[in-house]
Amino acid sequence: MSNVVLKTEGISKSFGGVKAVQQFSMELHEHEIKGIIGPNGAGKTTIFNLLSHIILPDEGKIFLLGEDIENKSQEEVAQMGLSRTFQSIRLFAGLNVLDNVKVGLDNEGKYNLFDAMFLTPRRWKEEKRIHNAAMECLTMLNLEKYKDYRSNNLPYGIQRRVEIARAIVSRPKILLLDEPAAGLLPEEVFELIDFIRLIKEKFELSIIVIEHRMDLIMNLCSEILVQDFGKTIACGTPKELQCDPRVLAAYLGEEE
Amino acid sequence: MTGKLFIQLLVNGISIGAVYALIAVGFALVFSVLKFSNFSFGGTISACAFIGFFFQKAFNQPPYWITVLVSSVAGVLIALTVDLLGFNRIRKKNSPKIYYFLSSVVFAIMIEQILTVFYGTQMYAFPSIFATTTLQIGGITFSKLDMTILAIAISLLVILIIIIDKTKLGLAIRAVAINSNTSRLMGINSSVIIVLTFAIAGFLGGITGVMLGQKYSVYASLGPSMMLKGFIASVIGGLGSLGGAIVAAILLGVVEIFATFVFGAEIVPIVLFGIMLIFLLVRPQGIAGRIAEEKA
Amino acid sequence: MNNYQIGLTILSCVSVITVTGVYALTGLCGMFSLGQAAFMCIGAYGTFMLTRYAGIPLIPAALLGVLAGVIVAWVVGRLTLKLRRDYFALMTVALGQAIPSLVVVFSEYTNGALGFTKIPKVNGLIWITLGITVLVVFCIRNLKYSRYGRMCLALKTDELAAKSFGINVYKLKVKIYILASAIACIAGILFALRNRYIDNTQFNWALSAEMQIFLFFGGSNSLTGAVVSAFVLKMLPNILRNVQLFGVSMQEYRIILYCILVLIILNFRPAGIMGEHELNFRWVSRLTAKIKNASGRNGGKA
Numbered sequence: 105m106s107n108v109v110l111k112t113e114g115i116s117k118s119f120g121g122v123k124a125v126q127q128f129s130m131e132l133h134e135h136e137i138k139g140i141i142g143p144n145g146a147g148k149t150t151i152f153n154l155l156s157h158i159i160l161p162d163e164g165k166i167f168l169l170g171e172d173i174e175n176k177s178q179e180e181v182a183q184m185g186l187s188r189t190f191q192s193i194r195l196f197a198g199l200n201v202l203d204n205v206k207v208g209l210d211n212e213g214k215y216n217l218f219d220a221m222f223l224t225p226r227r228w229k230e231e232k233r234i235h236n237a238a239m240e241c242l243t244m245l246n247l248e249k250y251k252d253y254r255s256n257n258l259p260y261g262i263q264r265r266v267e268i269a270r271a272i273v274s275r276p277k278i279l280l281l282d283e284p285a286a287g288l289l290p291e292e293v294f295e296l297i298d299f300i301r302l303i304k305e306k307f308e309l310s311i312i313v314i315e316h317r318m319d320l321i322m323n324l325c326s327e328i329l330v331q332d333f334g335k336t337i338a339c340g341t342p343k344e345l346q347c348d349p350r351v352l353a354a355y356l357g358e359e360e
Numbered sequence: 361m362t363g364k365l366f367i368q369l370l371v372n373g374i375s376i377g378a379v380y381a382l383i384a385v386g387f388a389l390v391f392s393v394l395k396f397s398n399f400s401f402g403g404t405i406s407a408c409a410f411i412g413f414f415f416q417k418a419f420n421q422p423p424y425w426i427t428v429l430v431s432s433v434a435g436v437l438i439a440l441t442v443d444l445l446g447f448n449r450i451r452k453k454n455s456p457k458i459y460y461f462l463s464s465v466v467f468a469i470m471i472e473q474i475l476t477v478f479y480g481t482q483m484y485a486f487p488s489i490f491a492t493t494t495l496q497i498g499g500i501t502f503s504k505l506d507m508t509i510l511a512i513a514i515s516l517l518v519i520l521i522i523i524i525d526k527t528k529l530g531l532a533i534r535a536v537a538i539n540s541n542t543s544r545l546m547g548i549n550s551s552v553i554i555v556l557t558f559a560i561a562g563f564l565g566g567i568t569g570v571m572l573g574q575k576y577s578v579y580a581s582l583g584p585s586m587m588l589k590g591f592i593a594s595v596i597g598g599l600g601s602l603g604g605a606i607v608a609a610i611l612l613g614v615v616e617i618f619a620t621f622v623f624g625a626e627i628v629p630i631v632l633f634g635i636m637l638i639f640l641l642v643r644p645q646g647i648a649g650r651i652a653e654e655k656a
Numbered sequence: 657m658n659n660y661q662i663g664l665t666i667l668s669c670v671s672v673i674t675v676t677g678v679y680a681l682t683g684l685c686g687m688f689s690l691g692q693a694a695f696m697c698i699g700a701y702g703t704f705m706l707t708r709y710a711g712i713p714l715i716p717a718a719l720l721g722v723l724a725g726v727i728v729a730w731v732v733g734r735l736t737l738k739l740r741r742d743y744f745a746l747m748t749v750a751l752g753q754a755i756p757s758l759v760v761v762f763s764e765y766t767n768g769a770l771g772f773t774k775i776p777k778v779n780g781l782i783w784i785t786l787g788i789t790v791l792v793v794f795c796i797r798n799l800k801y802s803r804y805g806r807m808c809l810a811l812k813t814d815e816l817a818a819k820s821f822g823i824n825v826y827k828l829k830v831k832i833y834i835l836a837s838a839i840a841c842i843a844g845i846l847f848a849l850r851n852r853y854i855d856n857t858q859f860n861w862a863l864s865a866e867m868q869i870f871l872f873f874g875g876s877n878s879l880t881g882a883v884v885s886a887f888v889l890k891m892l893p894n895i896l897r898n899v900q901l902f903g904v905s906m907q908e909y910r911i912i913l914y915c916i917l918v919l920i921i922l923n924f925r926p927a928g929i930m931g932e933h934e935l936n937f938r939w940v941s942r943l944t945a946k947i948k949n950a951s952g953r954n955g956g957k958a
Contacts, residue, residue, distance in 0.1 A: 182822035210803035220802035221795035470915035633754035
C-alpha cells in the first residue's frame with residue numbers, strides 16, 4: 105500500500121445545534137482519487153472547510169503528510185501542500201487568467217517589497233520564473249490561449265479549469281475539488297473527467313472530489329464515501345456502492 | 361473632588377452619553393442592515409442642528425418640542441435624500457462595500473462644506489430655552505438642559521428598543537439584518553425596510569442635532585466630530601449591537617466629561633482613541649460579546 | 657515659472673504623492689482609510705520638532721519623522737487589520753482626530769492652533785518634490801505589477817480564496833498600510849516645507865476624505881487615473897480661483913463640486929474615469945502609430 109498523505113481521526117463540527125460533520129474518519133493515499141457524495145446538507149463542503157482549516161473542528165485530529173495540523177492556520181495548511189477549489193467559482197475578477205494562476209505561486213516568490221518597488225535583478229529573475237511556471241501550467245492544461253482574458257468573460261467550463269490550474273500551479277500534494285462539474289453540460293463533464301485524470305498524472309496529485317454527478321464520481325474514484333446528515337453511511341468502491349440500499353435510500357428516499 | 365461635584369459630573373456625563381447613544385444607535389441600525397459604516401450621518405446631524413437653530417430664530421421661540429419635531433423631520437428627509445442619491449443605485453447594482461463607504465463619506469464632507477460656504481466655520485449659540493437654566497436637587501446644581509436631554513434621549517431609546525424587539529417592523533429589520541436576500545424570499549420587502557431604517561436613523565440624527573447644538577452651539581463640523589463618538593461607542597459596544605452601543609455610549613460620555621474636567625477638552629479625542637485601541641486589543645468582540653465577522 | 661506657480665505645482669505634487677499611497681491601500685488592497693492626513697501630520701510635526709528642538713539636520717530628521725509614522729501605522733495596523741474591514745475604517749477616523757489634537761495638547765512645543773513656523777527654507781524644493789513624486793509613482797507602479805500587487809488584488813476581491821493559496825492576508829495588509837502611511841509622512845514633510853507653516857486644522861479628516869475622492873474620481877483600479885486626477889483636481893480650483901459662483905470663489909466650493917462629480921461617477925461609472933486602464937508604453941506607441949497612420953493617409957490623399 106502506498107503512503108497515506110491525508111488522514112482524519114473522528115473529526116466533528118457543529119453549528120449551533122446542527123451536527124454538520126460527525127466522527128468523520130478517512131485516509132487518502134498517494135495518487136488516489138477519493139469521492140465524497142451525499143445529498144444537499146450532508147456536510148460535504150464542511151468537511152473540505154475542516155480539512156483546509158477555514159473552520160476548525162470541535163474534536164478529532166487531521167494529519168497532513170503525517171503532521172498534526174491542529175495549530176496551523178489556513179494559510180499554513182495551504183503552504184504545506186493542500187490546495188482546493190470552491191463550490192462557486194472564486195477566481196479573482198480583477199486579474200486576468202495568467203495573473204490568477206500566478207497568484208497560486210506568488211506567496212512563495214523569493215523577492216521582497218523593496219525588490220518589487222525598485223525593480224532589482226532579483227525581482228526580474230523571480231518574476232520570470234513565476235511567469236514561466238504559470239505559462240507551463242497553462243500550456244499543459246491547454247489553457248494558454250485564454251491567458252489574457254478577464255476571468256469573468258470566459259465560459260463557465262473554462263473558468264472551472266482555470267480555477268483548477270490556479271490550485272495546482274504551486275504543485276501541491278493534495279487537491280480538494282468541491283463540485284467541479286456543477287453547472288457543466290453533459291459533454292463538458294466527460295471533458296472534465298479526462299482533465300482531472302490528466303492533472304492527476306502530470307502533477308502527481310492525490311485528489312478528493314465532492315460531486316453530485318454520479319457519472320463523474322463512478323468514472324474517476326477508486327473509493328467513495330457516502331455522507332448523510334453529517335455521518336458516513338457507506339464506504340466502498342464504485343461497484344460496491346452502485347447497488348447499496350443505504351446509498352439509494354439516502355439519495356432517493358426510503359423504499360417502501 | 362467633592363462628592364457633590366462628582367455626582368454633578370456623573371449626571372452630566374450620563375446625559376451627554378445618552379445623546380451619543382442616540383447617534384450610536386442610529387449608526388448601529390444602518391450598520392446591522394446594510395453592513396457598512398454610514399459616515400453621512402455626521403452631515404445629517406450638522407444640517408439638522410442648523411435647521412433647528414434657524415427655525416428657533418425665525419419663529420421667535422416656538423415651543424421646544426416643535427423645534428425638535430421640525431429638525432427630526434428634516435433629518436428623515438435628508439437621510440432619505442442621501443439614500444436615494446448615494447446608495448440606491450449602488451445597492452441595486454450590488455456593488456462592493458467600498459462604494460457605500462465612499463458615498464457616505466462624500467455626503468458627510470459635502471454637507472459640512474455646504475454649511476461652511478454659507479455660514480462659515482464660526483459657532484452659533486442656540487437661544488436658551490429655559491428662563492432659569494439650573495435646577496437644585498438635594499443641594500446639587502443640575503443644568504436643566506442636561507436633564508431635558510437626558511429625559512428625551514432615554515425615552516427615545518426605550519421606544520426604539522420596544523420597536524425593534526416587540527413590533528413586526530422590528531422583526532423585519534432584524535430579519536433583513538441577518539440576511540436581506542432570504543428575508544425577501546420570506547415575503548419581507550427588504551428595500552422598504554432598508555429605506556425605513558435610514559429614516560429612523562435620520563430621525564435620531566435630527567433630534568441629536570438639536571440637542572448637541574444646544575449643548576455645544578451650532579457649527580458646520582459639529583456632526584462629523586460628534587459622529588465619531590457614536591462610532592466609537594458602537595465599536596466598543598460591538599458593531600451592530602444596540603444594547604452594547606447604548607451602554608458603551610453612556611460610559612463614553614462619562615469618561616469624556618471626567619477627562620475634560622481633569623485634563624481639558626483637547627485630550628478627549630486622544631483618550632477616546634486610546635480606549636478604542638485597548639478595546640480592540642483586549643475584547644474585539646465588544647461589550648455585547650458578538651463578534652461581527654466577515655462571512656466566509 | 658513664478659513663485660505662485662511653483663508653490664501650486666508643489667502642492668499638486670504633494671496631492672499626487674498622498675493619493676498614490678492611498679491607491680496602494682484602497683485601490684490595491686481594498687482598505688478604506690480616512691486617516692491618512694494624520695500621517696502627514698505626524699511626518700510634518702515629527703520632522704520639524706526634531707530640527708527645531710533637537711537640532712538634527714533636515715534629512716535625518718525627515719527619516720525619523722517617517723519612522724514615527726511607520727511605528728504608529730504598525731501599531732494601529734496590527735490591532736485592527738485582523739478584524740473586519742469596518743473596524744479599520746473607523747479606527748483610522750479616530751486616529752485622524754487624535755493626532756491633530758495631540759498637536760494642541762503639546763501646544764507648549766507645537767504652538768498649537770496658532771501654528772508652527774520654525775521650518776527651514778529649502779532651495780530648489782520644486783525639483784526635490786518632483787523627484788520624489790516621480791519616484792513614489794514609479795515604486796507603486798512597480799508594486800502593482802509584482803507578486804505583491806497580484807496578491808493585494810487577490811485579497812481585495814476574495815480574502816478567503818487568497819488565504820487558500822497560502823497568502824498571509826493579515827501580514828500583507830499591515831505591510832501595505834505601513835507603506836502607504838510612510839508615503840503620507842513624506843507628503844506631509846514636503847507640504848510643511850512648501851508652506852513653511854503648519855497647524856493642527858490643516859490635517860483634518862476633510863483632507864483624508866479628499867484623497868479618497870481624488871482616487872475614486874480617477875478610478876480606484878487605475879494608478880494613472882489616480883495620479884492624473886490628484887494633480888488636476890488639486891491644480892484646477894487654484895487656477896480658477898477668480899471664477900465666482902453666487903459671489904463665492906471656486907476655491908471655496910471646489911470640494912462640493914468634487915463631491916457632486918464623484919456622486920455622479922459612483923452612480924453611473926463606479927469604476928472611475930479611467931476604469932482599469934493604465935497609461936503604458938504599448939498604449940502610447942499604438943496611439944502614435946494610429947496618428948502616424950492617419951496623417952500618412954491624409955498625406956496620400958493630398
